[in-house]
Amino acid sequence: MEKTSTEPSDKSAPTVPPPFDKPADLILRSSDGIDYNVYRCILILASPIFADMWSLPQPTPPSHRSHQADTPDLPVVAIPETAKTLETLLRLIYPLSTVPDFASMDDFKAAFLVAHKYEIDYTKTVLSSALSKFSGLEPLRMYAMAVRYDLPDVARLAARGFLLMQDPLAMIDEVKELDVVAYHRLLVYRARCTNSLKTLGDTSLTSYFKMSSRVSPYAWTWIYCKTCHPRLPNQYGHRCTLWFKEHWKRLFIVLAATPSADALADPALNDEAMREVAKCETCGPLAPRQLRKFTTLFAADVKDRLSEVPF
Numbered sequence: 001m002e003k004t005s006t007e008p009s010d011k012s013a014p015t016v017p018p019p020f021d022k023p024a025d026l027i028l029r030s031s032d033g034i035d036y037n038v039y040r041c042i043l044i045l046a047s048p049i050f051a052d053m054w055s056l057p058q059p060t061p062p063s064h065r066s067h068q069a070d071t072p073d074l075p076v077v078a079i080p081e082t083a084k085t086l087e088t089l090l091r092l093i094y095p096l097s098t099v100p101d102f103a104s105m106d107d108f109k110a111a112f113l114v115a116h117k118y119e120i121d122y123t124k125t126v127l128s129s130a131l132s133k134f135s136g137l138e139p140l141r142m143y144a145m146a147v148r149y150d151l152p153d154v155a156r157l158a159a160r161g162f163l164l165m166q167d168p169l170a171m172i173d174e175v176k177e178l179d180v181v182a183y184h185r186l187l188v189y190r191a192r193c194t195n196s197l198k199t200l201g202d203t204s205l206t207s208y209f210k211m212s213s214r215v216s217p218y219a220w221t222w223i224y225c226k227t228c229h230p231r232l233p234n235q236y237g238h239r240c241t242l243w244f245k246e247h248w249k250r251l252f253i254v255l256a257a258t259p260s261a262d263a264l265a266d267p268a269l270n271d272e273a274m275r276e277v278a279k280c281e282t283c284g285p286l287a288p289r290q291l292r293k294f295t296t297l298f299a300a301d302v303k304d305r306l307s308e309v310p311f
Contacts, residue, residue, distance in 0.1 A: 020090065027076045028090075034083035036090060037074070046093040047118040085110045092123045099130045105138045109145065116149060128154050135161030136262065144174035147182045159189050159311050163260035189311045193259040196309055197302065201252035205240055214297040220244075220290055227282040241283065243276035247291075251298070261303040264295055 015021065016036055024037035043050040079086055088100050088111040102108040108130065115123040131154050134142050139161030146155035162168065168190055175183065200208070222228070222244035250272065254263050270291050277287040 017087075019094065020087070025074065027074045028086060029076055029078050030083040030086045031078075031080050032083050034086075035076070036083075036086065038090065042093060042095075046123070047120050049118045081110075081114050085114050089114050089118070089120075089123070092126060093120065099126055102130060102133075105134050105141055108134065109141075112145065112149075124149070132157060136164050137161075139165060140170065140172055141174045143182075143186060144172075144178050147178060156311050159186055160260070160306075162186060163190055163193055163306075164258050164262055166258065185311075189309065190259065192309045193306050194256060196305055197252070197255045197259050200302075200305060201255065205245070205248060212297075212301055214300060220294060221283045221286040222290075225280065225282045228280045241280075243273055243280075243283075246276075247273040255302065259306070261299040261306065264299040264302065270295070 016034060020036040020038065022037060024039050026038050026040050026043075028036045028038055030036070040050075045051075081089070084107070088107075091098075091100065092111070092115070100107075100111070102111070108127070112124065112127050115127060128151055131142055131146075135157045139158045143155055143158035143162060146152070146158055168187065203211070222241040225241055228241040228243065247270075251264065251269065254266075254269060257263075270288075273291060274288060277283045
């Protein structure tokens with residue numbers, strides 16, 4: 001960062017949004033030539049880097065004034081960040097600011113890194129809360145950032161998102177920056193989650209109904225249907241339809257590949273069962289609604305089970 005002594009920037013530059021178009025006592029100029037009117041006191045309170053800057057310029061000489069006509073004598077500080085990143089940072093610093101809705105992980109990363117650069121710790125904390133939207137989209141990048149900048153809560157959230165990745169060994173640039181211990185920890189966590197759900201999958205339906213606090217064995221058409229054939233006996237004296245037995249197996253094939261309760265949210269998981277259900281006059285009218293309800297309850301059980309896996 002350094003004081004500029006350049007000629008006035010292009011008058012056709014985009015209009016700066018409020019409140020950075022109002023009179024202030026300093027101009028920050030982005031790397032792409034956009035000027036933001038700001039108050040030094042806000043910057044100094046927010047960042048020790050700004051507070052320690054002995055080189056914050058005095059008012060520029062008339063020959064080097066800002067191009068903004070209503071602020072002719074303000075000092076100008078050139079910032080190496082783009083206008084998009086700089087404006088995000090300023091909106092986080094200024095009073096009554098809100099966390100931006102980042103369109104991509106790249107936008108978030110740019111904002112987070114500039115907050116880290118200027119040591120604006122509270123802004124880093126606020127930004128961390130916005131990372132949740134990327135936990136299922138780019139969990140590896142999110143995890144790498146969390147490890148690098150010591151954000152344990154974000155790392156745990158990213159690890160849960162990592163469970164949804166179809167290819168857990170995918171290589172991205174951020175993974176190359178991870179140390180072996182941190183990456184190994186992530187892979188071990190996924191393996192433990194997979195094994196925990198495999199144990200559940202090896203459990204008979206009878207045992208599952210007995211252990212679940214949510215799912216009663218008496219509530220479902222595939223238990224009490226007397227039309228479907230064949231039906232497999234269980235210790236309750238009821239019979240479970242074969243189509244549901246096969247559906248149960250398919251659920252665990254999905255969970256083996258992506259050991260996360262969120263993996264059960266795909267409506268297509270019920271498609272094969274629905275084709276079989278259509279053949280039964282008893283199950284046909286009831287099963288679509290009941291399967292959706294069962295999947296919701298079962299996903300909650302899966303989530304509870306995974307919450308017991310340490311990270």
